[in-house]
Each structure stands twice: as C-alpha cells, then as structure tokens.
Amino acid sequence: MPxxxxxxxxxxxxxxxxRPVGWPKPEDFALVETPVPTPGEGQVLVRNAYVSVDxxxxxxxxxxxxxxxxxxxxxxMQGGAVGEVVASNAEGVSVGDHVLHFSGWRExxxxxxxxxxxxxxxxxxxxxxxxxxxxxxLTAYAGLLRTASFKEGDSVFVSGAAGAVxxxxxxxxxxxxxxxxxGSAGSDEKxxxxxxxxxxxxxxxxxxxPVHEQLREAAPDGIDVYFDNVGGDHLEAAIGxxxxxxxxxxxxxxxxxxxxxPAPGPRNLARLIQTRGRIEGFxxxxxxxxxxxxxxxVGPWVASGxxxxxxxxxxxxxxxxxxxxxxxxxxxxGKMIVKL
Numbered sequence: 270m271p272x273x274x275x276x277x278x279x280x281x282x283x284x285x286x287x288r289p290v291g292w293p294k295p296e297d298f299a300l301v302e303t304p305v306p307t308p309g310e311g312q313v314l315v316r317n318a319y320v321s322v323d324x325x326x327x328x329x330x331x332x333x334x335x336x337x338x339x340x341x342x343x344x345x346m347q348g349g350a351v352g353e354v355v356a357s358n359a360e361g362v363s364v365g366d367h368v369l370h371f372s373g374w375r376e377x378x379x380x381x382x383x384x385x386x387x388x389x390x391x392x393x394x395x396x397x398x399x400x401x402x403x404x405x406x407l408t409a410y411a412g413l414l415r416t417a418s419f420k421e422g423d424s425v426f427v428s429g430a431a432g433a434v435x436x437x438x439x440x441x442x443x444x445x446x447x448x449x450x451x452g453s454a455g456s457d458e459k460x461x462x463x464x465x466x467x468x469x470x471x472x473x474x475x476x477x478x479p480v481h482e483q484l485r486e487a488a489p490d491g492i493d494v495y496f497d498n499v500g501g502d503h504l505e506a507a508i509g510x511x512x513x514x515x516x517x518x519x520x521x522x523x524x525x526x527x528x529x530x531p532a533p534g535p536r537n538l539a540r541l542i543q544t545r546g547r548i549e550g551f552x553x554x555x556x557x558x559x560x561x562x563x564x565x566x567v568g569p570w571v572a573s574g575x576x577x578x579x580x581x582x583x584x585x586x587x588x589x590x591x592x593x594x595x596x597x598x599x600x601x602x603g604k605m606i607v608k609l
Contacts, residue, residue, distance in 0.1 A: 270308070270356060270357065270358045271341070271356065271357055271363070271442050272349055274355070274401055276314075276355060276377075277304055277305060277377075278304065278305060279302045279303065279304060279305060279518075280303055280305045280375060280376040280377035280584075281300055281301070281375065281376050281586050281587075282300070282301060282303055282305075282345040282346075282374060282375030282376065283299070283300055283301075283345065283346050283374040283375070283586075283589055284298065284299050284300075284301055284342075284343055284344060284345060284346070285297065285340045285341070285342055286298060286299050286342065286343065287330075287348055287505070287515060287519075288331055288339075288342070288353050288368070288520060289327075289331055289341065290426055290529060291329055291527050291529050292357060292482070292527045293327070293330065293349040293527075293593075293594065293597075295590065295597065297330075298590050299449065300586070300587060300589075301592075302386045304403075305311065305377045306377065306379035307356075308356055308357065308358040308359070308379045308380075308528040308574040308592045309358060309377070309379065310358060310359075310448060311359045311368075311381055311382055311383070312334075312358050312359060312379050312381055312382060312389075313354045313356065313357045313358065313359050313362050313368070313379070313380055313385060314351050314354065314355050314356035314357075314377060314378070314379050315350070315352040315354055315355070315368060315372070315377065315378050315379075315381050315385070316352050316355045316376070316377055316382075317350045317351070317352035317354065317372075317375065317376055317377065317378060317609050318351060318352045318353060318367075318372065318395055318608070318609060319350065319351050319395055319396045319399055319606050319607065319608055319609065320348060320349070320350040320373035320374060320375075320399075320572065320586075320589065320606070320607045320609065321348050321350065321373055321403075321404075321597065321607075322367075322589065322592045322593040322596050322606075322607060323348065323349070323405075323524065323605075324521055324523050324596055324597065325337070325521070325598060326346070326348060326418060326593060327478070327526045327527065329346075329347075331342070332440060335474050335598075336552055336554075338510070345365050345372075345375050346373075347370060347371055347372060347373060347374065348369075348371065348373035348374055348530050349369070349373055349376075349397050349399050349404055350369075350370055350371070350373035350378065350399070350451070351367065351370075351388060351395050351396070351399055352367065352368065352370075352371045352378075352487060352609075353365065353366070354366045354368060355512075356368070356492075357376075357382075358484070359381075359382030360382075360485070361382065362385065362387070362579045366387055367387065367388050367389070367395060368373045368385035368386060368387055368388065369385065369386045369387075369388050369398050369399070369403065370386070371384065374589060375586075375606050376586055376609055377471065378604055384507050384540060386602075387507050389475075390509065391518060391566070392572075393568075393572070393597070394537075396567055396580055396582070396604075396606050396608070397571070397578070399604065399606055400576040400578060400580060400603070400604030400606065401433075401437060401567075401571055401576070401604070402564060402567065402568060402571060404452040404553055405434055405437065405604055406435040406437055406505075406556060406567055407553055407556065407557070407559065407560060407563050408434050408520060408553040408561065409434045409435075409437035409438040409441060409496075410437075410441060410551060410559060410563045410566075410567065411556035411559050411563075412434075412438065412496060412518045412551055412553075413425075413438050413441055413442060413494070413496060413518065414445075415518075415556060415559065416478035416518040416551040417443065417455075417494045417495075417496060417516045417517070417518035417549075418464050419442060419447075419494055420444060421446035421447075422446065422447070422448050423447055423448065423493040423494050424447065424448050424449040424450075424451075424488060424490065424491065424492045424493050424494070424497045424512070424590055425438075425439070425449070425450050425451070425492065425493065425494045425495075426451045426452075426484065426487075426488060426492045426494070426496070426507055426510070427439045427440040427442075427450070427451070427453070427496045428452075428475075428496070428497055428498050428499040428503040428507075428544060428554045429451045429453070429454070429498030429499050429521070429523060430452025430453055430454055430456075430459075430463055430467075430469065430472065430497075430498075431452070431454040431459035431460075431462055431602055432498060432599075432601065432603070433499060433578075433601075433602070433603050433604035433605070434520060434521075435452065435496070435576075436463070436482070436579070436603060437576070437580065438466050438496045438576065438577065439452050439463070439467055439468075439469050440468065440570075440576050441567070441576070442466055442494070443468050444575060444576065448473070448532070449470045449488065449490075449512065450469045450470050450471075451469065451470065451472065451473075451484070451486075451487045452467075452469045452471075452473075452481065453472065453473055453474075453475045453483070453499075454472060454473075454474060454475070455474065455475060455476060455599045456474060456476075456493065457474050459472075459474075459602060460472040460473060460549060461475050462579075462602065463530075464575040466577055467577060470537050471487040471488070472487070473486075473487055475499075475502075477501070479502070479504045479506075480503050480505075480506040481494045481502070481505065481506035481509050481510070484506045484507070484510050485509075485510060486510075486571070488510055490512075491510050491511065492507065492510050492511060492512060492515060493511075493512050493514065493515050493516070494516050494517075494518070495507035495511070495515070495516075495517045495518070496518050496520060497517060497518065497519045497520060497521070497522070498520050498522075498523060499521070499522065499523055500521075500522030500523070500524050500525055500532070501522070501524040501525060501532060501566060502520075502524075503524070504517070504519075504522075504535050505535040505536060508535055508538065508541065508546070509537055509538050511540065511541075511546045512544065512547070513545060514544065514545055515544055515545050515546045515547070516547050516549070516590075517546065517547065517549070518550075518551060519546040519548060519549065519551070520548040521594045523597070527597065528596065535548050553585065577601050577606070578603055579603030579604070580603050580604050580605075581595075581600070581601040581602055581603060581604070581605045581606070581609050582605070582606050582607075583595070583605070583606070583608070584608050585607070585608075585609070586607065586609050587594055588607065589607050592605055592606075592607050593605075
C-alpha cells in the first residue's frame with residue numbers, strides 16, 4: 270500500500286459529548302487524540318488541509334428527526350473537507366492526489382475512495398472546493414435556478430446575503446439577467462460589501478429597522494424570487510413583497526436554529542393565495558446531478574473574477590469549534606473555513 274513517509278502516530282478530532290440545548294457550549298464537545306487510521310480495502314488516508322463549518326451542522330447535533338442522521342455521541346463529527354491522499358489502498362486514487370470528502374472535524378481521515386472526489390489544486394485554490402465550487406456553490410445554483418425557477422428579468426431578494434451561499438445566489442442572479450438583486454445582512458460593513466463588491470442593486474442591515482419596511486423600500490416593485498437563509502421576519506417580509514407567481518426557495522432558517530421554543534410562523538401566508546406564490550424547501554443532496562453543469566458554468570466566472578467570493582479562514586483544528594460558533598453568530602463574511 271503506497272503511502273507518504275513519516276506519518277504521525279496520532280490525529281486530533283472533535284467529538285460531540287452531549288446534545289446542545291439552545292446555543293452549543295464548549296463542554297458539549299471535546300478535541301481528542303486518536304491513532305492515525307490505516308486505510309482498509311478500497312480506502313484512502315487523507316491529510317485534511319481545510320475543513321468546512323456550516324450552519325446545518327447545528328441540526329445534526331440534535332437527536333430530533335431530520336434530513337441527516339444525528340452526529341453520534343463520543344465519535345468524530347463529520348463535514349466537508351479537502352486534503353491530500355497520503356496512503357492509498359484503492360485503485361484509481363494515488364498518493365499525492367487531492368480529494369474532496371465528508372470526513373471533516375479531524376486531521377486525518379480514512380475515506381472510502383468511492384466517496385472521495387478528486388479536485389485539481391491547479392484550477393482553483395483547494396479551499397474553493399469547500400465553498401464557491403463545492404457544496405456551498407451548488408446549493409446557491411440549484412436553489413436559485415431549479416427550486417426557485419429563476420428566469421431572466423426576475424427581481425430577487427436574498428437573506429443572509431453576505432454569507433457563503435447568499436453572496437453566490439445574488440451574483441448568479443445578476444450574471445443571469447435579474448432585473449434587481451436585493452440582499453440583507455447583519456452589519457453596515459456587509460451591506461457595503463454586497464453593493465460594492467458583489468454587485469447587488471440594493472442591500473440593507475436587518476438590525477437597522479423592521480425587515481418588511483426596509484425590503485419595501487429596497488424593492489418598491491416587489492420581488493419575484495426570495496432565497497431564504499434566515500426564516501422568521503425575513504420570510505414574512507418576503508411573502509409581503511411577493512409578486513404574482515413569486516417563488517420562495519427555503520435553504521435555511523438560521524434565525525431559529527438555537528431556539529428552545531417553537532418560533533412563531535409567518536402571519537401572512539394567506540398572501541400566497543392572492544399571489545399564487547410558491548414556497549419550496551430543498552436540500553443540495555437532491556441536486557448533485559447538476560454538479561457538472563454547475564462547475565462548467567460557474568468555474569469560468571470564478572476564474573475570470575466575474576463571480577467574486579470571500580472566505581473567512583480560521584487556523585488550527587483546535588479552533589474548529591470556535592469557527593463553527595462564529596458561523597452561528599454571523600462572524601463570517603463568505604465561507605467559513607478552518608485551515609489545518
């Protein structure tokens with residue numbers, strides 16, 4: 270079995286010790302040392318270079334029934350990661366290859382080769398495969414174009430628009446001919462970023478006043494598409510501004526992830542009758558068939574600079590948890606990534 274010389278004896282990985290109630294606390298987690306695994310038949314050993322932290326991970330920390338199995342207590346958590354193959358026991362994947370896989374939250378991972386996707390570090394920075402050209406980007410692409418049935422001339426509103434998914438949604442809409450792109454974010458600095466760097470037509474700080482008032486001002490002619498990352502008052506405001514035949518794609522609802530009581534729902538759902546509006550939730554996992562088309566279309570935009578992206582990079586596996594909590598707080602601009 271080919272392998273790189275001088276592999277360490279131990280790897281560090283994050284375990285979930287107890288299921289958080291409300292906001293996750295440091296004592297719910299532990300960074301533990303474990304022997305570096307040996308890849309079994311059909312597996313490769315990957316030295317992770319970058320790992321992803323994402324809002325959906327909060328849901329997997331709960332035992333509640335959801336679209337993904339809960340993290341197991343006392344075992345390594347999972348998430349997107351990209352790294353270098355340092356030992357291979359699988360055909361078609363060699364030592365020195367770089368792969369994208371789902372065994373993050375750890376320094377070394379033994380991964381089934383069939384679940385690892387080769388990536389080219391020469392075509393884009395490795396970290397981009399966790400964000401703008403990875404699951405994050407495909408989420409934006411599939412949610413806007415397939416779930417929300419975006420078409421040229423639509424007016425589009427994106428919440429959480431300075432985040433990794435939201436910033437890409439707005440830019441794809443602009444590049445595909447939206448009549449107007451509006452974003453909300455949680456700071457004046459992020460609002461400036463949306464307009465000046467990402468090319469949004471208008472943006473507002475949702476902390477500066479009622480969302481429905483700010484949205485009406487930013488989109489006086491209403492909206493045709495709402496891409497929802499936040500839920501709550503943003504969803505209610507979007508329903509209030511929805512044009513005839515408007516579509517709402519529900520990607521996430523970060524405003525309610527740490528609630529211990531049910532959040533009140535939008536009070537204006539009856540408007541969907543008047544507007545013949547549609548609300549549809551989606552998961553990126555249902556749209557992997559779009560991945561080749563997505564990379565073919567978005568890759569050149571990224572390479573040419575037509576589609577801009579930002580990353581917030583935190584260094585060190587020991588800071589993985591703090592980086593994750595930072596995502597829930599909204600500390601990140603663009604994709605939050607941990608560099609190991």
